[in-house]
Amino acid sequence: MNRALRLLAEAALIAAAALDAGLNADPAWQEMTYAVVAVAALLARRWWPVPVFVLTLPALVVSGSVIATLIALYTVANRYANRWLLGVCGVLAATAYLFPGMDFDLLSADLLLGVIYATMTAAAPIFLGQFVRTQRELALRLTDIEAAREHERRLDAQAVLAKERNQLAREMHDVVSHQVSLIAVQAGALQVSTTDPAARDAAVNIRRLSVDTLDELRHMVNLLRAAGTPATELTPQPTLSDLERLLDGSGIETRLVGSAPSGMDAPMQRTIYRTVQEALTNVRKHAPGGVATVEFAQDDTDVTVTVTNTPPTRPTLTLPSARHGLVGLQERAALLGGTVRTAPRSDGGFELQLRLPL
Known part of the structure; x- marks a missing residue:
């Protein structure tokens, strides 16, 4: 849908430039050639904005077809942030705008008004293009800031999780491991001291189970201390x-x-x-x-x-x-x-x- 709207907007701009060129250019082949070149060049303005802007200036100088130049100047301002480039393009556009009306007296008030009007006409697409460019950059900055904040929130959550897991691992190691170790030690002592074969077998079994429990407990403590790292699987499973x-x-x-x-x-x-x-x-x-x-x-x-x-x-x-x-x-x-x-x-x-x- 957005692509269709962009294509429709492009077509409307080119149609407006073509209508302006057709109304201002004389039927003479020279002015019509400049007008056709200016309108056709707009098709490539997204790839080569500065050359397209230059190609629109002859039609503005000869016939006063201004819309194609303004569209190209807006594209330059939207693409680049170099002030020297924008200043030169603005001066060229304002100067080319004055040429069709240079028949007035250089010392008259009409010249001053013409310069002011030409300057405002050239400055408008530059300011608009810079505004849209700045808005786009701010949107990208906001996206980056949101991504950074989300990353920080994940890091904070992982830090809290790691702290809780380490605390749980310490409790398991200090309490459960201690108790199971005592069971294993007492079972070993019973195994040595008893003369009853059944009691000795039971003590051997208890000691073996205690050792296996301690082994699994050690793996579980390692899992908890991993705190979400890739090596969180108990090895071997x-x-x-x-x-x-x-x-x-x-x-x-x-x-x-x-x-x-x-x-x-x-x-x-x-x-x-x-x-x-x-x-x-x-x-x-x-x-x-x-x-x-x-x-x-x-x-x-x-x-x-x-x-x-x-x-x-x-x-x-x-x-x-x-x-x-x-x-x-x-x-x-x-x-x-x-x-x-x-x-x-x-x-x-x-x-x-x-x-x-x-």
């Missing part, structure tokens, strides 16, 4: 190839039924791994002594991972929980278009089912 090691190190009796379909991308593998990991964590917390089953199933459209556990066989310890783990699993599944369903079983156990579209 778990995949289904690590699932067997997860089951072996879970500290509970676990059975694996079926296998995951091949060719799944990394986000799906990571989601399945984290779901099984959270489910086994919940079994340890809420069903000690229970047996867990991880079952894979697949149909034409979905892959399903179901983690079930039998009722607890040992007393359950009351541990703090805000159910953030299940909420996180539901969010992970939703990002891939899947769902997470949890429900108690009739035998007193529990079931967690993850369904992801293939």
Whole structure:
């Protein structure tokens, strides 16, 4: 739409210049040639404004066709900010404007009025062109200022985020890491001092789980301290190839039924791994002594991972929980278009089912 309006405006200006030249030029071939050259030159004024302005001066001198010269002078003023160039072009335009009326007395008042009128006529397109040029530059400056302010706002937001992440990382390192380290140390001491084989195996398992937790905690602290930099991915990210090691190190009796379909991308593998990991964590917390089953199933459209556990066989310890783990699993599944369903079983156990579209 803007392009069509510009073309329409160009056509209107050239038509006005052609009408002015036709009305002022005599039928003689010389004046008509100058008029045609002046009007035709306007077609190239956006590419060569100064040469086009020069080509319009003969028609102004010979016949007084002023519109073509004014259009060309406006283009020069709109394109350039050099005062010397604009001054020379203005003087040339004013002088050429005076030539058709040079038959009056040099000492008369008509000459003074003619000079004033010629000066104002030449100055008007120069001032208008400079005004439009300045307005365009100010618009560009405002755009640059807005971009700079937006960049500063992003930097401020990133700085606040980095501060909050560093504070959280310090809290995790100072509090959680300290507590888990104490668990690992006490488990190691129990492993050495006890003579009960079952207690020794439990201490070994607790120590291994504590070490794995510290390792993941270290990766999480590094992630938080990255503060949005490109290296925010935990490295390495778990995949289904690590699932067997997860089951072996879970500290509970676990059975694996079926296998995951091949060719799944990394986000799906990571989601399945984290779901099984959270489910086994919940079994340890809420069903000690229970047996867990991880079952894979697949149909034409979905892959399903179901983690079930039998009722607890040992007393359950009351541990703090805000159910953030299940909420996180539901969010992970939703990002891939899947769902997470949890429900108690009739035998007193529990079931967690993850369904992801293939």
